[in-house]
Amino acid sequence: SRVHNFKKMEERRVVFRLGVVYQTSAAQLEEIPKIVKEIIEKHNDVRFDRGHFATYGDFSLNFEFVYFVIGSEYVKYMDTQQSINMKIYIEFENRGIEFAYPTQTLFLNKEEKAVNN
Template identity: 30%
Template sequence: DDQLVPLVIRSLRILVLMLGILFILENFGYDITSLLAGLGLGGLAFALAAQDTVSNIFGSITVFSDKSFQLGDWISIGDVEGTVEDIGFRSTRIRRFDQALVTVPNSQFIKGGVVNYSARKKRRIEFYLGVTYGTSVRKIKEVVEGIKKIIEEDDKFDHSFYMVKFTDFGAYSLNIYVYCFTKTTVWADFLTVKGELNLKIMELVEELGVEIAFPSQTIYLKDSGKTPESPRN
């Protein structure tokens, strides 16, 4: 695994450094055996002080064993979302989309769930198309069938499952629900496909003479039948 290589290199460096320190101490006449025994007596205190470090190390082991994400993946954990730049013993570095670099302790990957957006096989498009209340039943059916045809004839969409349904009567519109998936998972390409779909739907409703609804209010003024009085001079 390519992402394991940096971690192994760091481990070897730490091991070489520890062996080098022991070698130097031995050359200066220190009794290494007694020193190691003394370290053993203080092991409990060290373990208590290093709980967070141990937890983070186990977190890194969990990341590598579960393979929940790897370098370059787009993930989110808690309120942090971005691209994985580095996975270390203690922490993982995530580059947010505003280019800020966030260091997340590896223990967080044990406690909380990780969402890996890069693992998606397709991307979802979901929205409501609202048409005006003056639209006839026949026209609504034509809009629904027209949108279905647009999706079916475009190979950039996944045709295994999609929905186009007239679902409800909104406050100011008759709502048509559109739910489908693009084959691409690349953000820029996804936006292109979504934009093309929107334009084709706009062309469809124009051809059918259907109006897209927008928030509006109708005010009715009641006529009392009384003649207004003349203003006094």
């Protein structure tokens, strides 16, 4: 078993995924990686690695992002994540981009009945 000394870490990696609803426009889908990258890059001591439209989920269009928080302090790491997450939430709200959550849509067939006169 390997022992990790977290005090000697030079950076901490953050991988996060977010899903948006299928009703999101193609133009909005193209903007999402740019929006998130810009938000991440505005933070000090953060290095953006990548952001992609990754998968089609059961109920969401899924993106994956990776960035690094420079330094070993855990509180700084968590504060940075919180700040980035809040800014993403606010920016998506401002642009009308909706986060997805598990849903199911039920479609009912309406059969026409013949009316006898």
